[in-house]
Amino acid sequence: MDLLLDAVCVVDVQGCFVFVSAASERIFGYTPAEMIGRPMIDLVFHEDRARTLQTVDEIMSGQSQPHFENRYVRKDGQVVHIMWSAYWSEADQLRIAVARDVTERKRADSMQAALYAISEAAHAAEDLLALFQKIHRIIGGLLPAVNFFVALYDKNKDALTFPYYVDEYGQAPDPQKLDSTVPSAEVIRTGRVLLLTPDTAAPRSGGGLPQVGRDSLNWLGVPLNTNKGVIGALVVKSYSAEVRYTEQDIELLQFVSDQVATAIERKQMEIWLQHLARHDPLTGLPNRELFHDRLETALHLAKRNQTPLSLLYIDLDKFKQVNDTLGHPIGDLLLQEVAHRLKHCVRESDTVGRIGGDEFLVLLNGSPQSDQALLIAEKIRAALDRPFDLAGQRAHISPSIGVASYPTHSADCKQLIRVADEAMYVAKKGGGNRFQVAS
Structure with a gap:
């Protein structure tokens, strides 16, 4: 059993682990000794707990659940997607289940779906605000993005603006120069990813990292690259110590950022062409x-x-x-x-x-x-x-x-x-x- 890549888990009627196979440590990050006696629901991602308990009731009533999927939180804080095949033994009063880690598959599927969704949004959105709202929802389905904003840089005006800004503790900053100390300006200047955590924030106390609301702040920004250069940055923030952005989050945000940059550039071009069609090109007045x-x-x-x-x-x-x-x-x-x-x-x-x-x-x-x-x-x-x-x-x-x-x-x-x-x-x-x- 310990040679299996999938984990075998046995849970009692109170919902506590009574046995787990060796693969559980690779999948969940906890040793079998750390899991045994612990309530199963404690490891389930908070947004999936109600749905998981409902499925548990169905299994214990005799319904088969061969392909149930939910999310668990590993010991290191990462969220993993698990596909379960579970059975309730009435005679033993135990629930026996096999857990398969499908995180990579879900990630690949989600990223592919996100690319299609962003491309569709670029065509369907009426204006840039509508496009940014759709992009926010799409990225929110891939990683924690309650706090999310888009920074755009206009080289001709040397102006860094924040046309879309959602933050539970703050409002959009005023337009900035590219040489300002805000982290998004650094992302655009350097064209590189910037990840700030409470550990890296201390040296930047001169204004590089905004400290708002709570002591813990995780800030992740990626550049929006086009053929014409960096046009802006996508940024996600977390004020919760429970949410830390990982290397996988960075790769994922970088992966979709190229598509987002193309979508923004396309929408900007559409808006500009519509403007030209109805405005005098010399004065900019309505024609x-x-x-x-x-x-x-x-x-x-x-x-x-x-x-x-x-x-x-x-x-x-x-x-x-x-x-x-x-x-x-x-x-x-x-x-x-x-x-x-x-x-x-x-x-x-x-x-x-x-x-x-x-x-x-x-x-x-x-x-x-x-x-x-x-x-x-x-x-x-x-x-x-x-x-x-x-x-x-x-x-x-x-x-x-x-x-x-x-x-x-x-x-x-x-x-x-x-x-x-x-x-x-x-x-x-x-x-x-x-x-x-x-x-």
């Missing part, structure tokens, strides 16, 4: 299509709530002259600065769009009454009338602005734009650098 959609939505809400809204049609006076005298690169810088000034003249809830050339539209959402819309029009006129310093060149333009509103001028999207456009031409024919309310 004609997106602006029309927002205006349609705003009109629908205005009709339902019986609230007014206003629309400003803006054309830049003397823009062609700037292009002809200073060149198109300066003209492009001018358009970008115009977009910047326009956004600073309106509220976050309003929409500024570029619909072509030097023409812009401003939707004053849920807008104030017409006199307030005129105040904003004057604010825009004054802002664009100030000189522009562009790459060492100074340019001066002014705007012609047409103002139309719902319900005064139209309840139709295209008609409202046309009315504002006509008012803008009236302002331009009057010499420009002014606004005109539609008749």
Whole structure:
């Protein structure tokens, strides 16, 4: 019996071990002497105890359980997956069972399933937040990940951000520089795995390891590698002394991190392409299509709530002259600065769009009454009338602005734009650098 690779276990009616074969030490980490007399349920992983006791009742009632699986906690703290074949001897009042360690098989199956799940999530998730939530659930099925976050690094902005952060004792940090002392920055800088435990934390007390809530903190971070380099880090944390990340956990997290990095990069590309399709590439403002959609939505809400809204049609006076005298690169810088000034003249809830050339539209959402819309029009006129310093060149333009509103001028999207456009031409024919309310 001691030559068997599987362990033979005999348990009495009270659920205590009365005999175990030699293989039990290899599987559970305890010697037979340490196991005999101990309640079987004490070794079962806490999340599997209720299910295990229910199965024990079924076995003792005479039901066969040839392939029951649950998890046990080894003496060294590692969790192992066990497949049982068990039988209840009524005559002996003993439960005889054979235990097979299927941890490696379960691990391989789980990792393969995780790869498929991550790939599917990359296609199905609507945005990055939804993707991160799905990745969190997937990784949580592989290793302890109650506390989990994603750190992403934008090289162009030298900004390390935390777009997904779940921590039972803390909130997401503010954006950081890559040379900051946070451990995730070190993972991204070096491109290497970082495992921090209470034993390794002492030398890093200057701020490298956050001490939050409890004395014991285990921190494991792996880099997110792509063809373009390291784009971020995946991090799991534990505040419990009972959960220590092992070499197997590191290998597992590294194994899925490449797939996660690919999924994030793909989702970022999808979001960027969607942004390009509906935004002006020069200014980053909504283009004609997106602006029309927002205006349609705003009109629908205005009709339902019986609230007014206003629309400003803006054309830049003397823009062609700037292009002809200073060149198109300066003209492009001018358009970008115009977009910047326009956004600073309106509220976050309003929409500024570029619909072509030097023409812009401003939707004053849920807008104030017409006199307030005129105040904003004057604010825009004054802002664009100030000189522009562009790459060492100074340019001066002014705007012609047409103002139309719902319900005064139209309840139709295209008609409202046309009315504002006509008012803008009236302002331009009057010499420009002014606004005109539609008749």
